[in-house]
Amino acid sequence: MTGLAMAAALIAAPSFAAPAADAPDPAADLKAFQKYFRDKFPKVKFEDFVNGPYSMDEGLYRQWKEKEEFPPYEFALDLGKELMAKPFGNGKTLADCFPNKGVGIRQDYPYFDTEQGKVVTLELAVNQCREANGEPPYSYVKDEMAAVTAYMAFTSRGKPFDVKIPDDPRALAAYENGKRYFYTRRGQLNFSCATCHVQSPGERIRAEVLAPALGILNAMPIYRSEWSGMGTTSRRFTSCNSQVRGVPLKPQDEDYRDLEYYLSYVSNGLPISGPGARP
């Protein structure tokens, strides 16, 4: 579709009056969000929503079970474990920056840091730690970052997402901004995240089965054959933006961190299952 045709289509669409702005209520959002997916997929067990596309399709589910026997992310786990313990130039380690040395804590991220006044994701926390210790930051999309977050996810498997929104208007604003980003249509295809992951999970786009938005971050980071390697949450967000012909934001941009905050919060209660392996 050309830009003009697109604009014409947008103008021609009947302009519904947007619902009146009501007071933000994350707890009510969470309830409605989880109910939507349970009702839409009554046969999927609640805990299985964390397996992305695999929860949507029995054939795929079997493939996934087979994959888990020889997981392609195994080398990333070994590397991640090593990097957590490897001394920086100053003798400290990545593990030193995290509660419990970074073991079994994935479910608590992202969190709203009241001192910094912003959402801190696990990926951001890793690089903040490195930079505070005089080390260069990792690339946000793959390699070492994917390896350390894979290791932290693996040691947290089974622990339910426990993302908190503190009693701070800035935290609530970040949550609302993330929600706005999730539902906003963008790119030449005029799709929001919700068009694919709320309205169409289980459907196929080319060869891929769309994952449901509920539990969509629990398996991150993931190994994908198409990437022939691991990718982080940052990598997935940017590639999903490009798919709709929108220019992605920079990894860990404020909008992306807020988006992750929103999506993780509404998946509270669902167990961490990362790292994941995808076809």
Added chain:
Amino acid sequence: MPRSILACAAALLLTAVAAPARAAEAAFKAAYASAEAANAEAGKLRNQWTTAVAALAAAKKAAEAGDFDKATSEARKSEQLSRAAIFQADEQKTNWKLMEIR
């Protein structure tokens, strides 16, 4: 004298050829400036389209190769796409709520 007349004629001929080329270049420059401005505005709204950015790059490349007609048409296409992106971003400022799960 005849020689200077010849020179004059040659000079006239040259300008006659050069003038449309300069006009094409000027048209490109104007189209490119508008396209760049629209792209920057879409960027401020955090909603650039990859297709608009690609057309802008194609316009630049064609201009560098001296093909100002193609360059102008790519620049105009880019601007149209960015205008649509700006429209979309403005329209979604409130309408994102239509899709929210409630």
